[in-house]
Amino acid sequence: MPNERICTGVTPMETSRRLREMRVLVVAGTANRQAELGRVIERLGCQVTTADFLHLESLSLEGEAFHLVVADLERESLPFGGALAQLDPQKIIALIPEVWPEHGMRDLEGAVGRYVIKPVHPEELLQAVRDRLEVIALQETTARLSAELRARYQIEDLIGISPGAEMRRAFVRMFASVAHPLFLSGERGVGKQRLAQTVHYSGPWAMTPFILVDTVHVPASALSGLLFGDAGWAADEALSLGRGITTLLSAGTVYITEVSFIPLPLQYRLAAMIREQQAAGSDASEVPSGVRFIFGSQWAPEQLRRKGLLVEDLYQVIRDAHLAIEPLRARPEDILYFVDYFIERICQRQQRERRVVTEAALRALARHTWPENVDELQRVLEAAVRRTSPQPIDVIHLPEPIGHPAPRVPQVPFPEEGIDFYEVVEEFERHLIAEALRRTGGNQRRAARLLRLKETTLAAMRKRLKVEFDRP
Numbered sequence: 001m002p003n004e005r006i007c008t009g010v011t012p013m014e015t016s017r018r019l020r021e022m023r024v025l026v027v028a029g030t031a032n033r034q035a036e037l038g039r040v041i042e043r044l045g046c047q048v049t050t051a052d053f054l055h056l057e058s059l060s061l062e063g064e065a066f067h068l069v070v071a072d073l074e075r076e077s078l079p080f081g082g083a084l085a086q087l088d089p090q091k092i093i094a095l096i097p098e099v100w101p102e103h104g105m106r107d108l109e110g111a112v113g114r115y116v117i118k119p120v121h122p123e124e125l126l127q128a129v130r131d132r133l134e135v136i137a138l139q140e141t142t143a144r145l146s147a148e149l150r151a152r153y154q155i156e157d158l159i160g161i162s163p164g165a166e167m168r169r170a171f172v173r174m175f176a177s178v179a180h181p182l183f184l185s186g187e188r189g190v191g192k193q194r195l196a197q198t199v200h201y202s203g204p205w206a207m208t209p210f211i212l213v214d215t216v217h218v219p220a221s222a223l224s225g226l227l228f229g230d231a232g233w234a235a236d237e238a239l240s241l242g243r244g245i246t247t248l249l250s251a252g253t254v255y256i257t258e259v260s261f262i263p264l265p266l267q268y269r270l271a272a273m274i275r276e277q278q279a280a281g282s283d284a285s286e287v288p289s290g291v292r293f294i295f296g297s298q299w300a301p302e303q304l305r306r307k308g309l310l311v312e313d314l315y316q317v318i319r320d321a322h323l324a325i326e327p328l329r330a331r332p333e334d335i336l337y338f339v340d341y342f343i344e345r346i347c348q349r350q351q352r353e354r355r356v357v358t359e360a361a362l363r364a365l366a367r368h369t370w371p372e373n374v375d376e377l378q379r380v381l382e383a384a385v386r387r388t389s390p391q392p393i394d395v396i397h398l399p400e401p402i403g404h405p406a407p408r409v410p411q412v413p414f415p416e417e418g419i420d421f422y423e424v425v426e427e428f429e430r431h432l433i434a435e436a437l438r439r440t441g442g443n444q445r446r447a448a449r450l451l452r453l454k455e456t457t458l459a460a461m462r463k464r465l466k467v468e469f470d471r472p
Helices: 031-044 102-111 122-152 163-175 192-201 220-228 264-280 301-307 312-321 332-349 359-367 373-387 421-439 444-450 455-465
Strands: 023-027 047-051 068-072 092-096 114-117 182-185 210-213 230-234 237-240 251-256 290-297 322-324
Touching: 023 031, 031 047, 031 068, 031 122, 068 122, 092 102, 092 122, 114 122, 122 192, 163 192, 163 322, 182 192, 182 312, 192 210, 192 251, 192 290, 210 220, 220 264, 264 290, 264 312, 301 312, 312 322, 332 359, 332 373, 359 373, 421 444, 421 455, 444 455
Parallel strands: 023 047, 023 068, 068 092, 092 114, 182 290, 182 322, 210 251, 251 290
Antiparallel strands: 230 237
């Protein structure tokens, strides 16, 4: 078999920094052949090591010693025992003679990730090596990011000591490894998306994509194309391009933020697809396949069904895996744990010294009703960390009305026969306006500022309530 020369006077080519950090092993029968192949691959800027087949056993190929092996084969027998057998076949490129028996080709395809027929042009070899290295780099990056996400979304990070917190942790343990569609209900900001991500990254789906479909911002008319790849409708049937999430995704989790915004015909299609998947395979598997749906909503499935916002077919497939997440105001015992958790991570992210929260600030945080729940608490703490450097976070660092006690409601006599509500309210308004004018010497602009009203609003109220200011 000819030992063709493949490269003379080659010039370096542009490569990514990631490729320059990768290590390639070139294995060939002769030192000249090793050098020729090595010079070509060095154009990628990667680290190249050469060896012959006889001394291959002396090299350590375990772990991340080499990202890729380029093996120059001169005969039909495959030298892929011993050290090379430790490698993933996808990390091996074989250069093979033009004449290769058919039975040997079947063995070759199972032993290597790619083969190139000789004589091989330098550019062809470079492209083959580069393509394989980029795939390997992408796989390693995916694995690293997946590990980071798994560390970020752990069951232990579902904060709290309330019964609801333990229910959320138990829910993840129960459903992380099953393909059954899930339903999460709760007010905005209670952490439905984080819980969905924790479910995804706590089971076998962790290495597959997690796709967020924000139905609040995606128009209903676009959802059909996004989910199923529909290009339009004809004769009451969808014209599918086959490029939607459900067709392109072989395995993964799709989290839909608000199921009530999905048009009812599309809900029927989702229910039919879920039933087909359930009929085709087991509900639990160590190797995930197909799309697992997690639906979110501010309302429970029963409420949506009664309102006509959830079709019966979809209700039937999700009702058995429903978790209601209570608002933060219903579990004040968890607030202290959320504060400690968020403060630590906010300071790490902003590269600031760890903050301490005073007892007075903690009491103020526990008193607040948190209309936007956990998301609001996190925003308040982020702002408080920015305002303090590095003194403790106190009440003065919290925004209104959290950092100030609730205004006292005046005591109004309430006789047995009752009162005229509107008359009492108007009298109270007159008193407040008159007091503000007295304190500001009749200056309406300053009085409006004291009452936290627009000056035009105060002027209109004075006219309606007939409030005059008599200068002394």
